[in-house]
Amino acid sequence: xxxxxxxxxxxxxxxxxxxxxxxxxxxxxxxxxxxxxxxxxxxxxxxxxxxxxxxxxxxxxxxxxxxxxxxxxxxxxxxxxxxxxxxxxxxxxxxxxxxxxxxxxxxxxxxxxxxxxxxxxxxxxxxxxxxxxxxxxxxxxxxxxxxxxxxxxxxxxxxxxxxxxxxxxxxxxxxxxxxxxxxxxxxxxxxxxxxxxxxxxxxxxxxxxxxxxxxxxxxxxxxxxxxxxxxxxxxxxxxxxxxxxxxxxxxxx
Ligand SMILES: [Zn+2]
Numbered sequence: 001x002x003x004x005x006x007x008x009x010x011x012x013x014x015x016x017x018x019x020x021x022x023x024x025x026x027x028x029x030x031x032x033x034x035x036x037x038x039x040x041x042x043x044x045x046x047x048x049x050x051x052x053x054x055x056x057x058x059x060x061x062x063x064x065x066x067x068x069x070x071x072x073x074x075x076x077x078x079x080x081x082x083x084x085x086x087x088x089x090x091x092x093x094x095x096x097x098x099x100x101x102x103x104x105x106x107x108x109x110x111x112x113x114x115x116x117x118x119x120x121x122x123x124x125x126x127x128x129x130x131x132x133x134x135x136x137x138x139x140x141x142x143x144x145x146x147x148x149x150x151x152x153x154x155x156x157x158x159x160x161x162x163x164x165x166x167x168x169x170x171x172x173x174x175x176x177x178x179x180x181x182x183x184x185x186x187x188x189x190x191x192x193x194x195x196x197x198x199x200x201x202x203x204x205x206x207x208x209x210x211x212x213x214x215x216x217x218x219x220x221x222x223x224x225x226x227x228x229x230x231x232x233x234x235x236x237x238x239x240x241x242x243x244x245x246x247x248x249x250x251x252x253x
Contacts, residue, residue, distance in 0.1 A: 033092050037085050042227060043183040045069040045160070047097075048235065049089055051080030053112070058202075063112035064231055066187050067093055068180065070158025075103035076125075077162065077178045077187045078231075079116030086116025090123055101125045103157055105164055106145060107189035108175040109136040112231065117143040128155050130166050132174035167191070167221070168214035169207035171200075171231070179222060186225045188218060193244045194233025200247050201232065212248050215241050 030040040036052040047067040055061045065078030067089070074093045079086045090101045104127040106114035114137070117127060121143065129137075129145035137144045147153075155162040163179040171190035178187040191214055193200065200206065219241050222228075229235045 034085075034088055037080060037088060039067065039089075039092065042066075042229075042235070043185060045097075046180060046183055046185060048229060049076070049080060051082075051085045051089075051112075053081035061112075062232060064229055064233075064235075065113070066178070066180075066185075066229065067097070068157060068160065068162060069093070069097050069099045070160040072099050073102045073158045074099035075105065075155070075157045075162060076101065076116075076120065077105045078107055078113040078189065079104060079120055081112055081115045083116050083119040086119040087123075089116075090120075103128070103155060103162075104145075105129065105155060105162060105176075105178055106133060107178065107187065107231075108172045109133045109140065109142060110172070110190075113189070114143070114145070117145065121146075128153055128164060130164075130174050130176050132166075133176075136172075136174055165221075167217040168210055170211035170214045171203070172205045173207055177218065177222075184224055184226045186218070186222045186228045188228050188230055188240070190231035191215060191218065191244070192228060192230040192240050193247055194230040195236050195240060195243055196233050197230070197243070197247070200251060208248065208251065212245055215244050215248070 028041045030038045032038055038050045040048045042048050049065045049067055050062050052060050052062050068075045080089055093099055101123050102125055104120040104125045106129050127145040128147045131148040131150055134145050134148040151166045153164045164176055166176045175191050227235050228240050
């Protein structure tokens, strides 16, 4: 075989190999639960949920959360936008994953994180948030998470644990992250912008000066993450943290 033929064969073999390798970012395509609610499997017993709501000034806006399942129990890291979406998601989890919603961890007080908290409580779930989130919720007349912590809480779920951590201010003063140590997935929530995010999003309640140090803390603490999930947009790797720092450094002043 001449050099050209061999090169062509190698290229073809590599292309075939690439097709057979699983994408590191997802193991299954997203599924539509309803037109305003999608789910996507990220790892064993870990699903991304994405709900859509029309927001004035932003249009139809997707928001991410996680469904984590262990031994028949399910946790939502952030509820969908609404009570109705939360009820539909919990029913899907029960039917499809055979798990009952027992735990909710809102990562800050905004509606894309705990808009379905009342329904989650009605369904029997226990909720955990930063004390700052609980305070803001109380002040704003929102449903208040039942258990709160200062900077960290390890929340058991069946045989797994969800590590909720406050690393500093950013998108809001109360935003936390949740680390799943067994699969090394970081839910960065609104501290982290997606790679496609061209702006910092809604910043009227942000601490823009304090935000970079919080992202640097994530870089230090979670360098071994296999996947980082932002509050909005596609999950990715460490480049999401770098991108968020760039957006912060280059923001209009
Ligand atoms: Zn928010």
